Amino acid sequence: MEEEFHELTDRVRAELRSPQDLVAYERLLGLARKNTPAGREELARMLVAVERPLWAREIAAFVLGCAGDKRAFETLVLLLNYREPVRCATAAHALGRLGDPRTARAAAALATNPLRTAYALHPVRLLAELRAPQSVPALIATLERLLTPHTPYWRVALACVEGLGALGDRRAVPALTAAVTHPRLAAAAAASLARLGVHEEAPTGERAASEGAPSGGGEVEGASADGT
Structure with missing residues (x-):
């Protein structure tokens, strides 16, 4: 998933609009790279937290989906049918590796x-x-x-x-x-x-x-x- 993850994070970085966004983005990347059970729990909470930006949920869902964590399923399906083809492609890649029936x-x-x-x-x-x-x-x-x-x-x-x-x-x-x-x-x-x-x-x-x-x-x- 390394190449696709870099493409996703590079694209998301261009969407950031404030210093607060950058801080949240760096924290999210840190959680993704650690790939620990505690980190995945926090990523999963981001999927259902209120007022989270779409890019944060997209990264969290991608990382969890590629790791086979079925908690990412609903978010990935939503993104698979999104109006921006680049987000659809990211979701399809993760869903292909999720292993959810x-x-x-x-x-x-x-x-x-x-x-x-x-x-x-x-x-x-x-x-x-x-x-x-x-x-x-x-x-x-x-x-x-x-x-x-x-x-x-x-x-x-x-x-x-x-x-x-x-x-x-x-x-x-x-x-x-x-x-x-x-x-x-x-x-x-x-x-x-x-x-x-x-x-x-x-x-x-x-x-x-x-x-x-x-x-x-x-x-x-x-x-x-x-x-x-």
């Missing part, structure tokens, strides 16, 4: 919620990483819902296509076959089908368009600042 159900609920599609990218990627029983059905359902012309959430659809290929479950063949006809998904869908032993060639023009699109990264298009 509730994680896959929560990620599936977020990924399949049509009202939260703008923030579904990291739940989708987490489902593929977890390889849980909920993963394939949730990714198929999300992908099928997004197989509409000119969807603003094509990066979420692309993550579903890539995740289904990695999971290797043939239940995904119909949805992946349909995705081949979509320009931004065509090449990835054909590659995922090939991993499943199905060779479905993307149409030439659509394959070229797909190859010109970025693969899976970045913020989801269509997300508004207020999370709607």
Whole structure:
């Protein structure tokens, strides 16, 4: 977790607004680095304390989650569906290491919620990483819902296509076959089908368009600042 922890703390440091924030931040980092039972107890109390800034709860939840402490679960799920993709990514990393059986159900609920599609990218990627029983059905359902012309959430659809290929479950063949006809998904869908032993060639023009699109990264298009 070392690299991700440094990225998180460097980002949070830029959010500090007062000398008091800096003092609280340094204390929090000290607790995280000590990694003692007493330190984890104090981090856990931060998750439920009133008037704690979001960045403090984010650091505490990340450290506890990566340590397998299930008290971080609720905060991490909240952050997984947050309007800032960078916080979603941090939460997904910790949830992937938490080992809580509730994680896959929560990620599936977020990924399949049509009202939260703008923030579904990291739940989708987490489902593929977890390889849980909920993963394939949730990714198929999300992908099928997004197989509409000119969807603003094509990066979420692309993550579903890539995740289904990695999971290797043939239940995904119909949805992946349909995705081949979509320009931004065509090449990835054909590659995922090939991993499943199905060779479905993307149409030439659509394959070229797909190859010109970025693969899976970045913020989801269509997300508004207020999370709607």
